[in-house]
Amino acid sequence: MFWRKKRPSNDFAQEINSHLAHEADDLQQNERRRADAEAAARRSFGNVTLLQEAFYQRGRWLLWDQLSRDFRHAFRLFWRRPGFSAVVVLTLALGIGSNTAIFSVINAVLLRPLPYREPARLAMLWSEDPAHNVQEGRVSLLNFADWKARSRTFEDMTPFIGQTFLLGSKDGPPERMRSARISANFFPLLGVEPILGRVFSPDEESRGESVAVLSYGLWQRRFGGSSQVLGSDLILDARKSRIIGVMPASFQYPFADTQVWEPMTAHPYWAARDRASPRSSSIWYALGRIRPGTGWQEAQSELTVIGRQLQSEHPESKNLPGIRVVPLYTQTTGRIRLSLIVLFGSVVLMLLIACTNVANLLLARGSAREREFSVRRALGAGRVAFTAQLLTESLVLSVAGGSLGLALAASGLKALIAFGPRDIPRLEEAHIDPHVLLFTLCLSLFAATASALWPAMRSGTALARSRGWNTIADRSIRNVLVVVEFSIALVLLAGAGLMLHSFVLLQSVNPGFRPEKLLVMRIDLHIGKTADQQVAYFREAIERARFVPGVRSAAAITDLLRSDPEDSVEIEGRPPQQNAPCDDGIAGPFFETAGIPLKQGRFFSDQDRRDSPPVAIINETMARLYWPNDDPLEKRFRFPSQQPNPWITVVGVTGDMHRQGLENQVAPQVFRPHAQETDDMLDVIVRTSSDPQTIAPSVQSAIQSLDKTVARFNVTTVDQLLGEQTASRRFQTSLLGLFSLAALLLSAIGIYGLMHFFVAQRTNEIGVRMALGARQSNILALVFRQGLTLAAIGIVTGVLGAFALTRLLSTLLYGVTPTDIATFATAPAILLGVASLACWIPARRASRIDPMLALRHD
Amino acid sequence: MPSQNTGNEKEALLQGTLDLLILRTLVLGSRHGQGIARLIQRQSDEVFLVDHGSLYLALQRLEDKGWVKAAWGVSENNRKARFYTLTAKGRKQLAQKTSQWRRVAKAISRILAPGEAGV
Numbered sequence: 001m002f003w004r005k006k007r008p009s010n011d012f013a014q015e016i017n018s019h020l021a022h023e024a025d026d027l028q029q030n031e032r033r034r035a036d037a038e039a040a041a042r043r044s045f046g047n048v049t050l051l052q053e054a055f056y057q058r059g060r061w062l063l064w065d066q067l068s069r070d071f072r073h074a075f076r077l078f079w080r081r082p083g084f085s086a087v088v089v090l091t092l093a094l095g096i097g098s099n100t101a102i103f104s105v106i107n108a109v110l111l112r113p114l115p116y117r118e119p120a121r122l123a124m125l126w127s128e129d130p131a132h133n134v135q136e137g138r139v140s141l142l143n144f145a146d147w148k149a150r151s152r153t154f155e156d157m158t159p160f161i162g163q164t165f166l167l168g169s170k171d172g173p174p175e176r177m178r179s180a181r182i183s184a185n186f187f188p189l190l191g192v193e194p195i196l197g198r199v200f201s202p203d204e205e206s207r208g209e210s211v212a213v214l215s216y217g218l219w220q221r222r223f224g225g226s227s228q229v230l231g232s233d234l235i236l237d238a239r240k241s242r243i244i245g246v247m248p249a250s251f252q253y254p255f256a257d258t259q260v261w262e263p264m265t266a267h268p269y270w271a272a273r274d275r276a277s278p279r280s281s282s283i284w285y286a287l288g289r290i291r292p293g294t295g296w297q298e299a300q301s302e303l304t305v306i307g308r309q310l311q312s313e314h315p316e317s318k319n320l321p322g323i324r325v326v327p328l329y330t331q332t333t334g335r336i337r338l339s340l341i342v343l344f345g346s347v348v349l350m351l352l353i354a355c356t357n358v359a360n361l362l363l364a365r366g367s368a369r370e371r372e373f374s375v376r377r378a379l380g381a382g383r384v385a386f387t388a389q390l391l392t393e394s395l396v397l398s399v400a401g402g403s404l405g406l407a408l409a410a411s412g413l414k415a416l417i418a419f420g421p422r423d424i425p426r427l428e429e430a431h432i433d434p435h436v437l438l439f440t441l442c443l444s445l446f447a448a449t450a451s452a453l454w455p456a457m458r459s460g461t462a463l464a465r466s467r468g469w470n471t472i473a474d475r476s477i478r479n480v481l482v483v484v485e486f487s488i489a490l491v492l493l494a495g496a497g498l499m500l501h502s503f504v505l506l507q508s509v510n511p512g513f514r515p516e517k518l519l520v521m522r523i524d525l526h527i528g529k530t531a532d533q534q535v536a537y538f539r540e541a542i543e544r545a546r547f548v549p550g551v552r553s554a555a556a557i558t559d560l561l562r563s564d565p566e567d568s569v570e571i572e573g574r575p576p577q578q579n580a581p582c583d584d585g586i587a588g589p590f591f592e593t594a595g596i597p598l599k600q601g602r603f604f605s606d607q608d609r610r611d612s613p614p615v616a617i618i619n620e621t622m623a624r625l626y627w628p629n630d631d632p633l634e635k636r637f638r639f640p641s642q643q644p645n646p647w648i649t650v651v652g653v654t655g656d657m658h659r660q661g662l663e664n665q666v667a668p669q670v671f672r673p674h675a676q677e678t679d680d681m682l683d684v685i686v687r688t689s690s691d692p693q694t695i696a697p698s699v700q701s702a703i704q705s706l707d708k709t710v711a712r713f714n715v716t717t718v719d720q721l722l723g724e725q726t727a728s729r730r731f732q733t734s735l736l737g738l739f740s741l742a743a744l745l746l747s748a749i750g751i752y753g754l755m756h757f758f759v760a761q762r763t764n765e766i767g768v769r770m771a772l773g774a775r776q777s778n779i780l781a782l783v784f785r786q787g788l789t790l791a792a793i794g795i796v797t798g799v800l801g802a803f804a805l806t807r808l809l810s811t812l813l814y815g816v817t818p819t820d821i822a823t824f825a826t827a828p829a830i831l832l833g834v835a836s837l838a839c840w841i842p843a844r845r846a847s848r849i850d851p852m853l854a855l856r857h858d
Numbered sequence: 859m860p861s862q863n864t865g866n867e868k869e870a871l872l873q874g875t876l877d878l879l880i881l882r883t884l885v886l887g888s889r890h891g892q893g894i895a896r897l898i899q900r901q902s903d904e905v906f907l908v909d910h911g912s913l914y915l916a917l918q919r920l921e922d923k924g925w926v927k928a929a930w931g932v933s934e935n936n937r938k939a940r941f942y943t944l945t946a947k948g949r950k951q952l953a954q955k956t957s958q959w960r961r962v963a964k965a966i967s968r969i970l971a972p973g974e975a976g977v
Contacts, residue, residue, distance in 0.1 A: 014938070015939075015940045018892070018939045026896070045910045046910060051915070
């Protein structure tokens with residue numbers, strides 16, 4: 001019983017002695033001498049030591065006893081060999097740390113459930129038209145009502161739309177913010193409750209009541225987190241809304257920057273536009289919750305049927321024919337999923353290299369500890385005891401490596417969040433939580449087992465032989481380990497090379513304009529200004545910016561780095577076609593400011609006014625696409641979906657500009673004078689003659705002073721915006737590059753260690769060779785041949801593996817195939833170079849061996 | 859009196875009977891280990907061979923179970939010895955184990971009886 005004090009072993013020993021004395025007393029009656037009697041008593045008793053051992057082992061958890069002894073031994077061992085231990089622990093820390101960091105990200109982004117009730121049952125519903133490559137089209141309210149009424153697989157559906165509003169501030173111009181116009185079933189469908197107050201009811205929605213639910217952020221920032229906020233008024237644009245609730249901080253749906261949720265019927269657009277909108281007005285998002293126990297496949301096939309029904313019932317609506325069900329999880333993580341999995345795969349490979357390295361080091365250590373093992377064996381250590389001890393030793397190393405790795409991961413994770421791209425959802429929530437800790441623990445155990453497996457197994461069989469640790473089998477397993485290392489390193493290097501090549505190709509894409517020294521600011525006049533006022537405002541803004549010192553020219557365009565094609569276009573003399581160009585308004589000398597060359601015709605002038613004939617400048621892609629064998633100048637076209645839709649005459653052709661991202665092909669593009677196609681929101685661009693950052697504040701204040709009621713706006717450089725576009729790719733490429741560099745380093749250490757050991761083992765032989773007349777160059781060749789043969793075998797198998805694996809990368813690549821020749825030539829060359837470098841030091845050492853000393857060695 | 863195995867007539871104890879015999883020898887009063895061994899051997903007319911190792915492990919087991927308690931004292935030979943005494947719990951166990959043993963012995967002899975008659 002564990003609470004009773006344990007009887008000490010020496011008490012038991014005393015009892016045995018007492019027994020022997022009594023026994024001797026009894027025997028002395030027959031024997032003459034006391035010594036004989038004592039000897040006889042001992043003989044009759046049997047093995048005293050065995051009994052004492054049996055007593056010691058009685059009721060003890062023996063395994064623990066041995067383990068703690070093994071642990072103590074392992075600690076002493078590593079303490080006495082700090083260099084060896086440091087290399088092993090650092091290697092493992094690198095492997096485990098990188099795995100932990102990437103796993104933390106995967107845990108936060110992919111594994112953690114979305115913060116809604118039963119998130120696995122939520123899905124986005126999109127209109128789609130596979131024939132025209134439209135996958136995520138939105139839906140009209142009329143169509144949505146039919147979806148909802150006819151679907152049996154969905155428990156509920158809700159429509160929503162994003163809107164912006166101006167929120168006045170005490171000091172300075174108002175702020176522009178995002179709101180979501182939603183239906184009353186939006187919050188219940190998601191299963192999210194407000195932390196303060198309530199959400200609105202279906203009654204309030206049908207009455208179009210002006211009520212608002214605040215985001216946690218807005219509540220904190222504007223109302224100091226006070227509960228008095230309920231019932232007070234919020235001025236959105238110029239309308240009053242009563243605040244009725246506050247959502248929790250974790251709730252950021254549907255947009256990450258949503259600040260206010262309001263009934264979709266409360267917005268002025270409801271009466272003006274949405275209430276009676278036609279079936280073709282597809283501007284609403286749709287979210288649904290599937291019935292419990294229903295599969296996505298079933299829901300998809302049901303909605304496909306509904307989509308077809310609606311198509312045939314309302315052929316005039318020109319709606320997209322399909323309906324696409326995308327589970328919310330897929331919707332949020334879809335784009336980032338593959339690249340995270342690729343990163344995870346690469347760190348797992350790196351860990352394998354680390355383990356291989358450690359296994360190799362342990363094997364080398366094993367042969368150095370031959371004497372120790374022989375002694376232990378002579379003292380009766382069994383096979384199990386040996387294995388246990390070696391496993392314990394590697395466990396100590398792995399746990400040390402794991403702990404250090406955890407520290408590395410914690411700081412690495414901070415860097416990942418700080419430098420990671422903005423478009424990874426929930427990345428900023430990544431942290432080391434219990435799941436991650438468990439993962440790291442498992443990883444450490446795995447590393448311990450993987451790296452000690454062979455050495456431990458060897459120790460068992462080695463017992464059968466006298467010189468167990470330097471057999472041919474051992475040498476060949478060490479060779480195999482180095483080969484494996486090199487193959488894995490090559491796979492990683494090839495992957496990183498492909499990504500790097502893509503990145504370089506992407507950087508060298510000509511954007512079609514000059515992004516350097518270019519400032520951009522989005523100015524939103526918002527509602528409440530007439531078309532003439534909008535034109536006047538932007539003309540004046542461009543004028544003011546132009547006269548700021550250091551500014552060379554200024555202009556404006558609807559959206560500098562993004563544009564979506566129109567629904568359809570009608571070229572004069574041909575039927576309307578669906579493959580339509582983008583249509584944007586520009587103001588001021590846009591092409592000169594952006595640095596886009598004119599290829600044909602003319603730029604716009606002041607003569608292209610609101611009341612003059614509609615004109616357009618098109619890009620070369622559009623000219624090539626619609627008038628392939630013809631002069632596009634003076635040709636006419638119109639957009640049937642726009643109201644009004646006059647014929648527009650082409651007056652100029654400019655060079656192509658990448659507005660849909662560098663990775664995408666240039667789309668056909670129409671530019672029209674802002675005066676003829678007015679808009680309340682434009683990107684003003686400013687070309688500066690010196691550092692744009694220093695000029696930005698004066699440009700901003702010059703424009704802001706024009707109209708105090710215009711919302712505050714940010715000024716950024718175009719370079720920065722382009723950088724954000726390539727941030728994801730830069731992130732993946734640099735991480736993959738980092739991991740492959742680490743792998744390269746680890747395999748270099750691996751082959752260095754092996755060759756170092758090889759030379760040390762063969763000092764004798766090398767001495768004999770030199771004594772017999774081998775030259776330094778012969779010895780160098782001997783070592784190099786050995787090392788480089790292994791590296792070469794590893795590289796060849798690695799190339800085969802890489803051919804198989806890089807195919808997984810294909811969607812992440814740009815401009816290169818997964819079997820890119822340049823990459824597959826460079827990666828082996830780099831590895832071979834590193835291998836030669838790593839072999840060189842041991843080889844030189846070997847070539848400088850003094851034959852006399854070497855022959856006396858051992 | 860020699861306790862080592864000197865002839866074929868001695869038998870190893872049946873599995874599980876050692877505990878019973880130890881408890882039985884302690885009914886008459888406390889004894890040390892060597893005394894218990896000697897008594898068992900003598901009372902069985904030297905038929906049983908008591909392995910001393912097993913004896914001490916058995917004593918320890920009984921002590922752990924709380925059937926006997928032990929204390930250091932001085933023996934009849936004026937030597938230090940560890941004396942074992944039966945506890946109340948041990949007495950109860952003895953009674954139980956004795957009747958159990960009797961039932962088993964009776965059953966075995968009943969089975970063996972016809973065979974014996976045939977010999």
